[in-house]
Amino acid sequence: MPAQATAETSAADKRWKLVEATMRRNGYRPDALIETLHTVQGVFGYIDREALKFVAERLPVSPSQIFGVVTFYHYFQMKPQGRHTCSVCTGTACHIKGSKALLDDIEAHYDLKDGQTTPDDKVSLLTVRCIGACGLAPAAVFDGEVEGSVTPDLLHERLDNWLAEEDEGNGEEN
Amino acid sequence: MVKKTSQRISVASLDDLVNVAGASQEQEQQYRYHICICVAAGCISQNSDAVRDALIAEVEARGLEDEVQVKGVGCMGLCAAGPLVRVDPDGIVYQSVTVDDVPAILDSLENGPVEKLILPQDIPFFERQQKIVLENCGIIDPEAITEYIAAGGYLALHKALTEMTPSEVIDVVTRSGLRGRGGGGYPAGLKWVTVAKAESETKYVICNADEGDPGAFMDRSVLESDPHRVIEGMAIAGYAVGANKGYIYVRAEYPLAVERLELAIKQARWAGILGNGVFSTTFDFAIEVRLGAGAFVCGEETALIASIEGRRGVPRPRPPYPADYGLWGQPTLINNVETFANVAPIIRNGSDWFAEIGTEKSKGTKVFALAGQIVNTGLIEVPMGITLREIVFDIGGGLPDGRNYKAVQTGGPSGGCVPEQFLDMPVDYESLREVGSFMGSGGMIVMDDSSSMVEVARYFMEFSMTESCGKCIPCRTGTRQMYDLLSKVVAGEASQSELNLLVELGDLLQNTCLCGLGKAAPNPVVSTMQYFEDEYLERLVDDNGSADEPAGES
Incomplete structure (x- = not known):
């Protein structure tokens, strides 16, 4: 499949080039799809319809098939995430050691459920099926960093810090 | 630290292999001491990478670069006591090391071990293991x-x-x-x-x-x-x-x-x-x-x-x-x-050599991950045929805070719970299957008597339900129905006839699902019903749903 950077989406955006590079490395074959989607999510944070279209134009895979793959795998997200993410592990060891109580606590204090993001887009809550840190249960991942023996206090500390952060100066103050 | 470029070697022959091995050993021998710190995920999440950096900085500050080598190694097994640091050649292991302990560890090279941090090596956790798969874990630098x-x-x-x-x-x-x-x-x-x-x-x-x-x-x-x-x-x-x-x-x-x-x-x-x-x-x-x-x-x-x-x-x-x-x-x-x-x-x-280890039908060793209500959570490797009691109580150190053993869950969502009466059973593929569990890949979760087995069964059914790919109907619909029935049992709203339905559905899934996920999904339910039937029965209500008298008929 020849890659033609006709889509205006690719214009001058470095991130699209990274996506393109993954496809090229895998010879634009159909089996490049999952690797490509990992790159998309890695550089954009999520996979939206625009990205889906971009990939479908270049790989010999139809948009509907890609949609099927994206929605099949839990790891892929189609919605933008908050600035920070907290993933609570719900594997067996964590379950036995009280991960459910942690999730209940977050819901009670922050009105946040699995898969939701706070209204100010600062924090997203996710659950994961075992991150293999069972020896340190209950575990959670704060922005990619694994933390073991998590207590409600620790959760509050992390989440409060994130929520108290200044809004990013994206040109406009709010 | 290993320099990345030194890893760009070429080995075309046996001689090359021997030479590389010799050079690597020679390089090791230049140092009087090796401070090895675990940089596998368990210890890293307890900040072992910060400890490693602090160790390197402290070695440099003291001008000991030529005598002391600081290196990151793989998992030493006892994740519960992490971050773990081993000082060779004496092989002294320190537990729960923080950045603040770094000066004391370097002082110890001259003054003798830091007593308060020592993790004794003569405990069963280390002595009862036999390492084949994990022989290099915690010894070598995984990036070299x-x-x-x-x-x-x-x-x-x-x-x-x-x-x-x-x-x-x-x-x-x-x-x-x-x-x-x-x-x-x-x-x-x-x-x-x-x-x-x-x-x-x-x-x-x-x-x-x-x-x-x-x-x-x-x-x-x-x-x-x-x-x-x-x-x-x-x-x-x-x-x-x-x-x-x-x-x-x-x-x-x-x-x-x-x-x-x-x-x-x-x-x-x-x-x-x-x-x-x-x-x-x-x-x-x-x-x-x-x-x-x-x-x-x-x-x-x-x-x-x-x-x-x-x-x-x-x-x-x-x-x-x-x-x-x-x-x-x-x-x-x-x-x-x-x-x-x-x-x-x-x-x-x-x-x-390999066939001599283990039991008649299960040869070699098996790596298990110990977690849940157990003192020594972590990774172990033991010969096949060792008893569950040895794993949980000797190597694992038993349950914390005087808690009482109830069951060990093996095989994940495809496995079952092994109750106390089978603690002396040898662990191998066949024996686990005989008692309704499954070797699985090797996760062992210990549960104490505060765990409700119906809850546990529901937890695994929820897992199988959400992970079902949806291709075959028995799995897609069956796991959902079983989950709903289990939820009713947990809530104390299920009747005996619904419990019977649960058993029937379990049988259906085991016999008709397309792949292992669905076929094995009922296992946690079947095994908990077999060994902890009381916990199901005491939550039942009468068939008309009014009385809450235990329906304990045989």
């Missing part, structure tokens, strides 16, 4: 191919390629009695023979590192601590079955394992151990890493193949088995990480 070679690495691959025919390699594996460590326990040699006999120009080797069982982290630790061992095992397998291409399918949830694997593959390629003409022979072998994307069902081999091909991870009926018709329709050998990790030692030491 030279250290793997110095520990005897890649000698087995060299031996296989230069001294043995493919059928001789398969013969050794067959006679060793090695069985698949992914859970099923299918004899590895038999699988290898089938793929070797399949006629095709193109064949593949796949390493299943999609460790999906919640509560299992053996494969993660092996990949993070000793990635070259898996590569060597795969290359030997490739030679034996006639494959030139390998894939490692690893979970995206294990970023550190992925990073180390990719580095190890690169180092092996630089060295001429992977690629065209391995060790200057005519054998070519390349390995690629493929990332999973969070689907438990992809641990099933046909689903895994679909995922590598870039599709939804949906299983297909077998036969044909992947050994005949696998990746892109070609004969494919699929083994688990731990299975491949056993291959090099078997080739190096011979089949008799």
Whole structure:
């Protein structure tokens, strides 16, 4: 499949080039799809319809098939995430050691459920099926960093810090 | 610290291997002391990387760079006591080390051990283990191919390629009695023979590192601590079955394992151990890493193949088995990480050596991940046939805070709960199956009497329900129905007839689902009902739903 950077989406955006590079490395074959989607999510944070279209134009895979793959795998997200993410592990060891109580606590204090993001887009809550840190249960991942023996206090500390952060100066103050 | 460039070596022959090993050992001997710190995921999440950096800084500040080597090593096993630091040559291990302890550890080189941090090595946790798969874990730097070679690495691959025919390699594996460590326990040699006999120009080797069982982290630790061992095992397998291409399918949830694997593959390629003409022979072998994307069902081999091909991870009926018709329709050998990790030692030491370990039908050792209500959470490797009591109470140190043992859960969502009366049973594939559980990949979760077994059964059913791929109806609908019924039991709203329905559904799923996920999904329910029936019965209500009298009729 020849890659033609006709889509205006690719214009001058470095991130699209990274996506393109993954496809090229895998010879634009159909089996490049999952690797490509990992790159998309890695550089954009999520996979939206625009990205889906971009990939479908270049790989010999139809948009509907890609949609099927994206929605099949839990790891892929189609919605933008908050600035920070907290993933609570719900594997067996964590379950036995009280991960459910942690999730209940977050819901009670922050009105946040699995898969939701706070209204100010600062924090997203996710659950994961075992991150293999069972020896340190209950575990959670704060922005990619694994933390073991998590207590409600620790959760509050992390989440409060994130929520108290200044809004990013994206040109406009709010 | 290992310099990255020093890992760009070339080994084309046995002499080269010996030289690299010698040079690496010589370099080690330049130092009087080696401070080894665990940098596997368990300890890293307890800030061991900060401790390592502090150690390096402190060594430099004291001008000891020529005497003291600080190196990151793989998992030492006792995750509960992390971060772990070992000071060689004396082999003193320190536990729960923080950055503040760093000066004291360096002082100890002159003044004797830091008593308050010492983790005794004569405890059963260390003494009762027998390490084959984990022999290098916690000893070598996982990011240095030279250290793997110095520990005897890649000698087995060299031996296989230069001294043995493919059928001789398969013969050794067959006679060793090695069985698949992914859970099923299918004899590895038999699988290898089938793929070797399949006629095709193109064949593949796949390493299943999609460790999906919640509560299992053996494969993660092996990949993070000793990635070259898996590569060597795969290359030997490739030679034996006639494959030139390998894939490692690893979970995206294990970023550190992925990073180390990719580095190890690169180092092996630089060295001429992977690629065209391995060790200057005519054998070519390349390995690629493929990332999973969070689907438990992809641990099933046909689903895994679909995922590598870039599709939804949906299983297909077998036969044909992947050994005949696998990746892109070609004969494919699929083994688990731990299975491949056993291959090099078997080739190096011979089949008799391996067959002497373990029980009559289950040879060798097994790596288990201990977690839950147990003192020594972490990773252990024990000979097959050891009793559960030894694992939980001797090696595991029993339950914390005087809690009472209730059951140990093995095999994840496909397994069952083993109650107290079977604690003295030897742990092997057959015995676990006899008591309604399953070896699985090796997760062991200990539960105390505060755990409700109905809750546990519901937890696993919820897992299977959300992970069902939806292809076959018994699994897609059956797991949902069973989950709803279990929820009613938990809420104290179910009647005896609904409990009967639960049993019936379980039987249906076990007999009619397409793949292992659905077939095994009822196992946690069946086993908890078998051993903890009271807990179900005491929550029942009468069939008309009014009275809450226990419906305890036989």
